[in-house]
Amino acid sequence: MSEHVTAVHPEPDMVQLLTPEGQRVEHPDYSLDITDDEIAELYRDLVLVRRIDTEAIALQRQGELGLWASLLGQEAAQIGSGRALKAHDMAFPTYREHGVAWCRNVDPLALLGLFRGTNLGGFDPLEHNFNMYTIVIGAQTLHATGYAMGVVRDGAVGTGDPDRDTAVLAFFGDGASSQGDVNESFVWAGAGNLPVVFFCQNNQWAISEPVERQSRVPLYQRARGFGFPGVRVDGNDVLACLAVTRKALDHARSAQGPTLIEAFTYRMNPHTTNDDPRRYQLVGESETWKLKDPIERVRAYLTRQAGVSQAFFDDVEQEARKLAEHIRTGCRALPDPTPESVFANVHVTMPDDLIEQRADFVDFVSAVTA
Amino acid sequence: MTEAPTTMTMAKALNEGLRKAMEADEKVVIMGEDVGKLGGVFRITDGLQKDFGEDRVIDTPLAESAIIGTAVGLAIRGYRPVCEIQFDGFVFPGFDQIVSQVAKFHNRSAGLVKMPITIRIPSGGGIGAVEHHSESVETYFAHTAGLKVVACSNPSDAYWMIQEAVADDDPIVFIEPKRLYHAAKAEIAEQPTPLYQARVVRPGEHVTVVGYGGTVPTLLESARTAAQERIELEVIDLRSVSPLDTAVLLDSVRRTGRLIVVHEAPQSFGVGAEIAARVTEQAFYSLEAPVLRVTGYDTPYPPSRLEHEWLPNLDRVLDAVDRIMEY
Numbered sequence: 001m002s003e004h005v006t007a008v009h010p011e012p013d014m015v016q017l018l019t020p021e022g023q024r025v026e027h028p029d030y031s032l033d034i035t036d037d038e039i040a041e042l043y044r045d046l047v048l049v050r051r052i053d054t055e056a057i058a059l060q061r062q063g064e065l066g067l068w069a070s071l072l073g074q075e076a077a078q079i080g081s082g083r084a085l086k087a088h089d090m091a092f093p094t095y096r097e098h099g100v101a102w103c104r105n106v107d108p109l110a111l112l113g114l115f116r117g118t119n120l121g122g123f124d125p126l127e128h129n130f131n132m133y134t135i136v137i138g139a140q141t142l143h144a145t146g147y148a149m150g151v152v153r154d155g156a157v158g159t160g161d162p163d164r165d166t167a168v169l170a171f172f173g174d175g176a177s178s179q180g181d182v183n184e185s186f187v188w189a190g191a192g193n194l195p196v197v198f199f200c201q202n203n204q205w206a207i208s209e210p211v212e213r214q215s216r217v218p219l220y221q222r223a224r225g226f227g228f229p230g231v232r233v234d235g236n237d238v239l240a241c242l243a244v245t246r247k248a249l250d251h252a253r254s255a256q257g258p259t260l261i262e263a264f265t266y267r268m269n270p271h272t273t274n275d276d277p278r279r280y281q282l283v284g285e286s287e288t289w290k291l292k293d294p295i296e297r298v299r300a301y302l303t304r305q306a307g308v309s310q311a312f313f314d315d316v317e318q319e320a321r322k323l324a325e326h327i328r329t330g331c332r333a334l335p336d337p338t339p340e341s342v343f344a345n346v347h348v349t350m351p352d353d354l355i356e357q358r359a360d361f362v363d364f365v366s367a368v369t370a
Numbered sequence: 371m372t373e374a375p376t377t378m379t380m381a382k383a384l385n386e387g388l389r390k391a392m393e394a395d396e397k398v399v400i401m402g403e404d405v406g407k408l409g410g411v412f413r414i415t416d417g418l419q420k421d422f423g424e425d426r427v428i429d430t431p432l433a434e435s436a437i438i439g440t441a442v443g444l445a446i447r448g449y450r451p452v453c454e455i456q457f458d459g460f461v462f463p464g465f466d467q468i469v470s471q472v473a474k475f476h477n478r479s480a481g482l483v484k485m486p487i488t489i490r491i492p493s494g495g496g497i498g499a500v501e502h503h504s505e506s507v508e509t510y511f512a513h514t515a516g517l518k519v520v521a522c523s524n525p526s527d528a529y530w531m532i533q534e535a536v537a538d539d540d541p542i543v544f545i546e547p548k549r550l551y552h553a554a555k556a557e558i559a560e561q562p563t564p565l566y567q568a569r570v571v572r573p574g575e576h577v578t579v580v581g582y583g584g585t586v587p588t589l590l591e592s593a594r595t596a597a598q599e600r601i602e603l604e605v606i607d608l609r610s611v612s613p614l615d616t617a618v619l620l621d622s623v624r625r626t627g628r629l630i631v632v633h634e635a636p637q638s639f640g641v642g643a644e645i646a647a648r649v650t651e652q653a654f655y656s657l658e659a660p661v662l663r664v665t666g667y668d669t670p671y672p673p674s675r676l677e678h679e680w681l682p683n684l685d686r687v688l689d690a691v692d693r694i695m696e697y
Contacts, residue, residue, distance in 0.1 A: 090447075120478040125446065132478055136470050142436050143471070146443020153399070153425050153449070180463075184436035191431060345481035346516050348539040351566070351613030 014232045014264060017239040020292045022300025024239075032243040036306035042238050043298045044316050045079045049099040050295065051320040052108045055327040056098075056115070060273045064331050065115045069096045073236070073268030076294030077201050079103065080241025081169065081263070084249055086162075088129065090151075091169045092144040095133040096201075100171065104130035108323070109330040118334045137172075138179030141198065144170035145185045148194040148252075157195045158255030165253035168196040169245070175206025177222065178214045186226040186260070195252035198223075198260045199245065201235060203267035208280040223260035235265030236294040266292075339365045376558060380522065381551040383529035383558060384414045388452065391536040392422050395450055398536055401428040401437055402454030402490075411456055412492055412551055434464035441487050442471050450486045452536055458493045459502030465510070472541045473516030485541045488532075493521075494584040494634050495681055496549040498674045505671055506635035508583075511543040512612035512644075519611040520565060521545035521583035525555065527609065530562035538565065545611070547584030568615035570622065574602035577691055578622040580645065581632040582608035585682055589632060592687040601691060611641055619645065620653050627658035628694045632682045637665040659697035662690045 015030050053071050060068045071078060078099025085091060085103065093100055101111055106123050113119035114133060121132045134140035148168040151157055156166040176182050177200060189196050202219055204211050211219070223230025233244040241263055248259035266289040270277050302308040343350070343358040378386065392398045400415055400422075406429035409416030419427035430437050434455060441451035455461045461468070468489065475485045495504030512519045518540050522528040528546070535542045563569060571586065572593050581589045586607045593603035604622050608615065623629050629649055631642035642663035649661055664682045672680045 092443075119480065120474075121480055121482075124482045125479060126483065131446065134471075136466060139439060139467065139471055142439025142467065143443040143446065145436070146440030146445075147447045148443070149428075149440055150444045150447030150449050154447070180433075181435055181439060181467075184431070184433040184439070187431050187433065188436055188440060345477045345479075347518070348476060348481075348484060351518075353613055353616065 014234055015240045015244050016234040016237050017243060018237045018297055018301060020297050022297045022304060024301065024305065030240065030243040030247060032239055034239065036302070036308070039239070039298065039306065040302055040308055040312060042079060042083065043295070043302060044319070045083070045102065046075045046238060046295045046298060047316050047320055048323055049075050049079065049102045051324055052098055052102065052327060055324045056112065057273060059328070059331050065112065066117050067115050067272050067274060069272045070269035071096055071098050073266045073289065073294070074201055074203055075099055076238035077235040077241050077263040077265050080238040081199050081245040084242050084245035085169060088163070089167045089169060089249065090129045090131070090147055091171070092131045092140040093133055093171045094140065094173060095135050097171050101130060104128045106130055108327055109334070112331050113334055116331065116334055118336055138176035138181040141170045141172055141182045141185035144168045144196050145188050145194060148189065148196040149192065151195055157253060166195065167249040167252035169249065170196055170198050172198065172200055173206065174200065174202040174204065174211045174214055174219060175209065177219050186223070189258040190227040193255070193257040195255065196258050197245065197248040197252055198258065200260065200262045201265055202262050203265050205267050205271065207271045207275060218262070220260055220262035228258045228260065230260040230262065232262045232264055235263030236292045238294060238298060377555045378525055378558065379552050379555050380525045380528045381412060381414055383525035384532055384546065385416055387529045387532035388415065388418060391452070391533050392418065392426065394537065397448060397450045398452060399426050399428060399444065399449055400452045400454065401430050401441065403430060403432055403456050405429060405454050410454060412548060415454065434460055435467050438464040438467035438472060438489065442467065442475065442485065445485050445487055446483055450536065452488045452490060455489060455491045457503045458491050458505040458507050461491055461507055468511065468517070469514045473514045477516060484539050486539045487541045488535045488544050489542070490544045490546060492548040493545045494547050494549060495671060495677050496584065501671065504674070504677065506633065506666065508543065508545050508611050509635050509640050512641065517541055517543055518566070518613065519543045519545065520609060521547065521611060523547065523550070523583055523586035523607050526557060526559045527563070529558050531565060531609070534562055534565040545583050549584055550587070553587070563609070566610040566613055566615060568609055568618040569607045570604060570618065571607045572603065572605040574604035574626070576602045576626060577628040577630060577694055578604045578606060578626045579630045579632060579687065580606040580608060580619060582611060584634060585632045588682060588684060588687060591684055592691070595684065595688060596691055601695065603691065614645065614648070616648055616652070619649060623649055623653050624656045627656055629661045630664060630687070630690050630694060631661065632664045632687060634666050634681055636668045637663055638668050640665060659694045662694050664690045
């Protein structure tokens with residue numbers, strides 16, 4: 001390799017509004033007008049989505065889920081970006097955006113069916129303006145780009161009407177940044193000046209491959225070549241993620257085109273519950289990131305700077321316990337798929353030969369289970 | 371769907387059909403490489419951008435995965451995209467989006483999101499093209515749950531089928547035999563035949579020969595020639611590769627007892643194999659002879675100076691007729 005190849009370092013100009021120690025700091029381009037009560041509600045979100053994750057991992061360990069993709073460590077990136085969306089904006093997740101799903105009012109139970117093996121979707125993407133999870137890496141960025149083309153054709157950008165102007169938020173990861181689909185999305189969104197924001201959670205690892213395997217330059221700098229701005233944000237800082245995403249979405253809604261946001265964060269858990277990072281990560285690597293925990297810094301701010309009372313934290317903990325119970329009991333109650341359901345909605349209009357196959361399968365299953 | 375025009379080529383019929391489809395539904399958008407000002411490399415979209423605007427007839431960047439992938443997003447937003455893949459051999463960069471996303475989306479969403487996408491693919495050989503411009507790709511898509519695959523073989527079907535395909539709520543791969551685009555003018559029927567129905571285009575009592583798309587004129591020519599030797603071929607135009615109109619095939623085979631399947635796509639694991647299996651399963655005791663296949667060979671598409679020997683042609687079909695009559 002050439003001597004010019006260097007390791008990818010965090011940039012000194014990474015946007016941060018709340019330090020790991022819980023100190024508010026200003027950024028010239030990303031001021032955030034937010035009350036302490038609103039910060040407290042972000043804290044509530046962060047705690048609750050971490051609890052969803054904790055419960056899902058436990059369910060997988062108990063054999064109730066086949067698999068789970070943990071969001072641990074990425075809560076701030078997901079809540080900050082998710083809360084920047086307006087109800088009528090559209091978001092396209094990967095399979096790890098449980099925190100964004102929470103912001104889109106998707107019942108966590110609706111996420112579990114995919115991982116339990118009871119369904120392939122579980123919620124109405126159009127009701128929540130939150131697309132189904134997409135497992136093929138990067139494919140959803142093109143869907144987001146096409147949706148943004150539709151938004152433009154509907155005349156829903158740049159009108160100045162805040163209830164009409166619409167932005168699209170596409171999630172992907174550092175691994176996906178190497179996919180053709182993601183790069184094609186950048187080409188189309190740039191050339192078409194489309195109202196889409198690309199939100200890359202760089203959690204440093206694509207299963208076992210470090211981000212250095214994916215890129216010679218910091219990921220946010222890729223945007224320049226496609227003709228739109230790129231910005232790196234502290235992905236463990238919920239305030240910075242909110243401010244940066246909010247500004248990018250506003251930019252998109254007002255017909256100023258796409259933005260690439262690289263949320264610099266860390267995957268604190270294995271890629272999924274099937275993964276074993278001991279084979280590829282250095283011992284202690286995650287220790288430095290523990291000091292940058294996305295929740296602890298908000299709690300430190302609320303406690304030391306905002307004077308939030310213990311009663312608030314008790315209330316959040318109480319709500320988390322209720323949510324956990326909802327997930328534990330609800331998961332076990334998710335209905336198994338019926339033989340008929342496999343054939344449902346394969347087509348809008350079902351061909352005759354598939355109707356015959358369905359009858360065969362239903363008869364066979366009922367015969368062997370009788 | 372009224373006021374059928376009179377006589378035209380397949381290329382013009384597709385153009386007129388697309389125009390009707392765009393007039394019928396303002397959510398129809400056409401997207402592809404060079405489909406705008408140029409009217410497509412085959413001129414199938416000629417004049418449509420001028421009349422419907424750049425928002426509805428979209429010259430896309432050169433990225434097939436993105437043509438399909440953005441069509442998915444447009445469909446989620448309520449649009450009805452018609453994607454043009456410039457040549458058969460260029461569909462593969464979009465393969466993942468077609469088979470993993472377009473085909474599965476309606477099922478995964480429990481029927482909540484439709485994918486009314488038409489993917490037009492100028493297909494097949496016989497035009498002296500360089501490599502990757504003469505492929506027959508239908509089998510890949512017919513093998514994928516959630517997709518429907520149809521092929522037109524004449525101007526009238528082209529005119530009606532493209533309108534039916536665009537109006538259909540299921541995703542459809544629409545195979546256009548490019549060597550027939552300008553082959554001949556023909557009358558446009560006043561009414562469409564339902565999209566997924568096969569059609570007996572020439573009745574006959576001795577052998578059923580079935581094809582679709584570009585092979586149908588070859589089958590008709592074979593039938594005319596065989597008739598001179600008093601062998602009457604019943605020619606069936608499948609029109610729909612998937613779903614297969616098995617009923618029409620079985621009815622014919624039960625009368626003739628002999629079946630030859632013809633397609634340009636390579637032989638193994640192809641449409642011919644599927645039809646042979648179904649006929650064997652459902653009409654075994656009607657068969658007087660094994661089902662025969664006249665197809666492309668299991669090779670890469672040949673250099674074009676050999677393509678007319680490699681493709682199913684009159685001589686190869688008649689040879690199969692001779693063989694099947696010997697049983």
